[in-house]
Amino acid sequence: MGRKKGRDISGWLIVDKPAGITSTSVVNKVRWALDAKKAGHAGTLDPDATGVLAVALGEATKTVATITDALKCYDFTITWGAETTTDDASGDVLRRSDARPTAEQITAALPGFVGDIMQVPPAFSAVKVDGERAYDLAREGEELDLAARPLWVESLTLLDSDAGTARLELVCGKGGYVRSIARDLGRELGCLGHVAHLRRVWSGPFDVEDGVAFDRIDRDTQSWVEEQLLPLESALTDLPMLRATPEGAVRIRNGNPGQVTGSAEWGDLVWVSDASGPICIGRYQGGTVQPERVFNL
Incomplete structure (x- = not known):
């Protein structure tokens, strides 16, 4: 199979969805406008409904569950x-x-x-x-x-x-x-x-006041739309954040348990970062984190 065409672009775009269109249509337009390789959304809105539709791009799609599960x-x-x-x-x-x-x-x-x-x-x-x-x-x-x-x-x-x-x-x-x-x-x-x-x-952490109007999303406004993107980790505000040690970061990026600084409750879902940014979502296991979703940023 050939690789999906499009740009490797990651982050969240909060759209203020208008009435009369499906959530899938919003995602498709965002993907097209940004020429993004991968996109999805966190929580369907009925076609007649309006308001917050959080669109995840690239590696941010790995954090969709945290928004779907949020209030x-x-x-x-x-x-x-x-x-x-x-x-x-x-x-x-x-x-x-x-x-x-x-x-x-x-x-x-x-x-x-x-x-x-x-x-x-x-x-x-x-x-x-x-x-x-x-x-x-x-x-x-x-x-x-x-x-x-x-x-x-x-x-x-x-x-x-x-x-x-x-x-x-x-x-x-x-x-x-x-x-x-x-x-x-x-x-x-x-x-x-x-x-x-x-x-x-x-x-979750996304408010309609931060939403982009649907009719402003276009190929002609691509650079402006890209400026509105929120970082991947903006979806993770409800999870504890821990820092990986340099050796731990290497292990986590390879899908193995890695050492972290900071602490959480044993078995808690956490997210891990290093100087380069977010590395993974995983389970805290007393000094180490077992990654469940590794980010390739």
Whole structure:
């Protein structure tokens, strides 16, 4: 097989994704604009959703899991009175209700959605069913009975409420579906509901205020886009950082346990650097680190 064409460029580009395009389309445009050999993203946003889409380039793709696993914050609006096939405004209405909740009723229901909860993903989601994506099966008209899965919800807060809508803020862990929260909250309140607007405000260390506008990303603006890149290690702020000894750095770069200075809890995931920059993500083993992902920067 031939080598992938493109530049060896590494780092993170935080894009403020607009509505109406897929997360994959954003990644493809970033890769094209920068002529990058390799790119990926940390956490899909629905086509209608906006906000933080963190695009990893080159060696930064090895740190995607740390962002995928991190807490994320969403600002979203629920429209009451209808449940849809997609649990957002793009779907067909399945059921309607004339009931409308008060702000007090909404606030009283929120604690049931905080902490360790079980959540059934939307039928139109990227969850895999027998090796196929749920949204592909749903588009074919299949009735899906998706299994509930655990989700950590750090907080769910009512920001604003009127007769027909409510605006909330959700901070949750990996694998959370805001559309499921809207659907289940609507059922709990007896009024039905779906997501009208959804914006990811931050994802781990990455904030939407640091985001680049999608329409500014182009081949003509390549040098400017490249200036907006954050270093690979900006994704690792939640992990302890240790320094490799010169001998340790050589061993780690070859995939072997290497000696480090500094300390962490035995078995903790850490990242290791030397004078040249990040070397690896690995497990601390009392004076040494066993590398799991080695960076070739």
